[in-house]
Amino acid sequence: MDEVEAEIRRHGRVGLGAAEVVKEPLLGRWWVPFACGVALIIVWTPESYKIQFLRNLQKIHEYVQFLVHSQYWRMTMNPQEYEVLMKQIQDGVQKSKRVKSPDCPL
Numbered sequence: 001m002d003e004v005e006a007e008i009r010r011h012g013r014v015g016l017g018a019a020e021v022v023k024e025p026l027l028g029r030w031w032v033p034f035a036c037g038v039a040l041i042i043v044w045t046p047e048s049y050k051i052q053f054l055r056n057l058q059k060i061h062e063y064v065q066f067l068v069h070s071q072y073w074r075m076t077m078n079p080q081e082y083e084v085l086m087k088q089i090q091d092g093v094q095k096s097k098r099v100k101s102p103d104c105p106l
Contacts, residue, residue: 068104069104070086072102072104072105073085073101073102073104076102077101077102081099081100081101084099085098085099085101
């Protein structure tokens with residue numbers, strides 16, 4: 001019981017270590033300079049670069065989405081229909097005129 005009372009006197013409650021009680025000031029934390037640097041870069045970057053970056057992200061997203069869908073189709077369709085579907089996609093055939101393919105849940 002004496003240890004609990006001593007801890008309560010030291011920290012104000014039971015179960016807190018010294019590292020949790022004495023907190024480092026916000027400006028002294030390791031991630032603050034990086035966050036400030038990133039914020040300055042975002043603010044000072046011209047809008048045209050930001051828009052180009054977003055366009056590139058959109059292209060990457062579309063590519064990853066196509067990869068996921070094609071793997072889903074590969075697993076759920078028979079090989080002949082899958083090959084026909086990939087050929088139709090490559091040729092730019094509209095979705096309504098393509099081989100019947102299951103909708104990817106993703």
